[in-house]
Amino acid sequence: MEEVYQTAESILRYIVEFSTLLLEFAGICILVHTGVKSFILWIKKNDAIRLELAQGIALALEFKLGGEVLRTVVVRDWAELGILGAIITLRAVLTFLIHWEIKNEKKALEPDIKE
Numbered sequence: 001m002e003e004v005y006q007t008a009e010s011i012l013r014y015i016v017e018f019s020t021l022l023l024e025f026a027g028i029c030i031l032v033h034t035g036v037k038s039f040i041l042w043i044k045k046n047d048a049i050r051l052e053l054a055q056g057i058a059l060a061l062e063f064k065l066g067g068e069v070l071r072t073v074v075v076r077d078w079a080e081l082g083i084l085g086a087i088i089t090l091r092a093v094l095t096f097l098i099h100w101e102i103k104n105e106k107k108a109l110e111p112d113i114k115e
Helices: 001-045 049-074 078-114
Strands: none
Touching: 001 049, 049 078
């Protein structure tokens, strides 16, 4: 029975680690895509550059936050859990601030859209 438990735990660890890598990779891809897109908008002198950049960063942070939350499944040490909790808290605060910035940027661009 112990061997079955060890095997199941090992399989779960591999699934979680692979899924975490996929989420982290998706976040990185979104961030790079957003950076390139924002650079193009900057060259074109588009006023919506801040909004596009903030939305892309927020989405990338959501994916990376999902990876961190998933990583908590396989954490065994309290010190590591504390560090992971601090990272999750920091990313959640950053996401909140970016969403606040998005809301303000949409309000700022609203008169331009109506004209």
